[in-house]
Amino acid sequence: MQNQLHDRRGFLQKGALATLTALVGTNIVFADKIPPHYTPLAFEYDPLKGKSSEMKVLGDKPWNVESPVHLLDDAVTPVDKMFIRNNGLIPAEPINPVTWTLTIKGESVKAEKKYTLEDLKKRFQTHTYQLVLECGGNGRSGFEPQTTGNPWDQGAVSCAEWTGVRLKDILADVGLKEDAVYIGYYGKDPHLSQDPTKVAISRGVPIKKALENETLIAWAVNGQDIPLVHGYPLRLVIGGWPASVSGKWLHTIAVRNKEHDGAKMEGHSYRMPIRPVQPGEKIAETPENFRIIESMPVKSLITYPKIGAMLDLKKPLAIRGHAWAGDRAVAEVHTSIDYGASWQKTKLQPAKNRLAWQHWSTEVTFPQAGYYEVWVRATDSSGMMQPMVIPQWNPGGYLNNACHRIAVKAA
Numbered sequence: 386m387q388n389q390l391h392d393r394r395g396f397l398q399k400g401a402l403a404t405l406t407a408l409v410g411t412n413i414v415f416a417d418k419i420p421p422h423y424t425p426l427a428f429e430y431d432p433l434k435g436k437s438s439e440m441k442v443l444g445d446k447p448w449n450v451e452s453p454v455h456l457l458d459d460a461v462t463p464v465d466k467m468f469i470r471n472n473g474l475i476p477a478e479p480i481n482p483v484t485w486t487l488t489i490k491g492e493s494v495k496a497e498k499k500y501t502l503e504d505l506k507k508r509f510q511t512h513t514y515q516l517v518l519e520c521g522g523n524g525r526s527g528f529e530p531q532t533t534g535n536p537w538d539q540g541a542v543s544c545a546e547w548t549g550v551r552l553k554d555i556l557a558d559v560g561l562k563e564d565a566v567y568i569g570y571y572g573k574d575p576h577l578s579q580d581p582t583k584v585a586i587s588r589g590v591p592i593k594k595a596l597e598n599e600t601l602i603a604w605a606v607n608g609q610d611i612p613l614v615h616g617y618p619l620r621l622v623i624g625g626w627p628a629s630v631s632g633k634w635l636h637t638i639a640v641r642n643k644e645h646d647g648a649k650m651e652g653h654s655y656r657m658p659i660r661p662v663q664p665g666e667k668i669a670e671t672p673e674n675f676r677i678i679e680s681m682p683v684k685s686l687i688t689y690p691k692i693g694a695m696l697d698l699k700k701p702l703a704i705r706g707h708a709w710a711g712d713r714a715v716a717e718v719h720t721s722i723d724y725g726a727s728w729q730k731t732k733l734q735p736a737k738n739r740l741a742w743q744h745w746s747t748e749v750t751f752p753q754a755g756y757y758e759v760w761v762r763a764t765d766s767s768g769m770m771q772p773m774v775i776p777q778w779n780p781g782g783y784l785n786n787a788c789h790r791i792a793v794k795a796a
């Protein structure tokens with residue numbers, strides 16, 4: 386995977402040696418003795434570096450890391466608390482942002498076009514949006530029986546501020562044909578097998594979603610370069626849909642005259658069965674039996690207090706969190722401390738912009754000392770409400786939006 390580090394004969398490139406020297410802050414003694422194809426340890430990228438020590442690692446081949454829910458308390462998710470979901474390997478450093486290009490091609494462009502990052506920054510207006518990125522499989526661990534895929538608890542979600550240019554502005558500059566119906570992305574991450582003919586993931590969205598104002602080609606998150614693990618130097622960011630459509634390490638977008646047919650667009654990947662299925666039931670993975678997941682369902686989290694908190698009975702407890710609803714807005718958020726027998730309406734703030742999460746807060750008073758559960762339930766602008774029990778089982782373990790609950794003790 387160290388393709389940019391070594392030259393054709395497998396020796397470290399001059400540029401790589403200079404980077405290594407800068408990285409370690411001293412000269413590399415015996416640089417001439419480094420064997421071909423050998424990658425100095427200083428180059429081994431640690432995706433957990435800079436991450437909160439409370440992040441939960443689900444796996445390292447590929448890297449999948451989730452945020453415990455109480456870490457998601459910030460209004461804008463800081464990068465050290467952003468979950469990581471990789472399908473393949475992380476591209477090798479050093480990545481040169483100066484030579485990085487974005488190619489727009491496919492059946493439905495009038496002519497293929499290429500942009501450097503500099504072109505994108507200079508030629509189009511820059512926009513910043515706060516966008517919910519939630520893995521389609523967030524909450525998967527709640528399904529019984531367990532399905533394949535990462536057993537995410539509830540923390541495969543983030544809502545950071547992304548800066549870049551609108552994909553629609555770029556596509557207008559390229560020129561589309563009448564028959565454009567879908568876009569698909571391609572990123573630089575090598576397949577887990579390191580087989581260069583295989584693609585780790587290449588998904589996309591219908592052209593209507595691609596042309597929304599908030600669909601960005603981003604080079605910054607929270608005002609800084611995107612960290613390598615989150616897609617440096619360029620990323621497609623599409624809020625409200627499964628985060629698998631937000632392609633990292635973006636180098637190409639294909640404008641298609643049919644549904645995009647890239648890796649992880651097939652079978653039951655990011656698809657729901659069109660009819661209810663029995664838990665554990667095997668159904669044929671044909672397109673007729675499944676629909677592609679689009680807008681994500683309404684959901685909410687209690688980010689404060691932390692599960693297991695010991696509370697002071699005499700003081701009203703301020704509790705808070707976020708709620709979001711895919712392409713829709715959240716209309717109401719309620720909490721319950723009596724297992725759903727009664728619900729209390731919370732104070733709900735409007736979103737910073739469309740497709741950002743909304744903050745809710747409320748105060749609860751516990752009637753006597755003891756064990757309690759706090760439940761939260763959001764309702765979206767069309768009246769859809771989170772279920773209190775695990776929703777319909779499905780082969781991919783997607784879209785578990787059951788109410789979040791925390792257990793606390795008051796004394």
Ligand SMILES: Nc1nc2c(c(=O)[nH]1)N[C@H]1C(S)=C(S)[C@@H](COP(=O)(O)O)O[C@H]1N2
Binds near residue numbers: 627628632
């Ligand atoms: N190139 C590339 N883009 C990708 C992925 C990937 O493996 N490779 N994973 C996708 C999935 S499934 C998710 S949930 C999000 C995760 O984004 P994050 O790691 O920045 O939180 O990235 C998406 N974009």
Ligand SMILES: [Mo]
Binds near residue numbers: 521
């Ligand atoms: Mo995902």
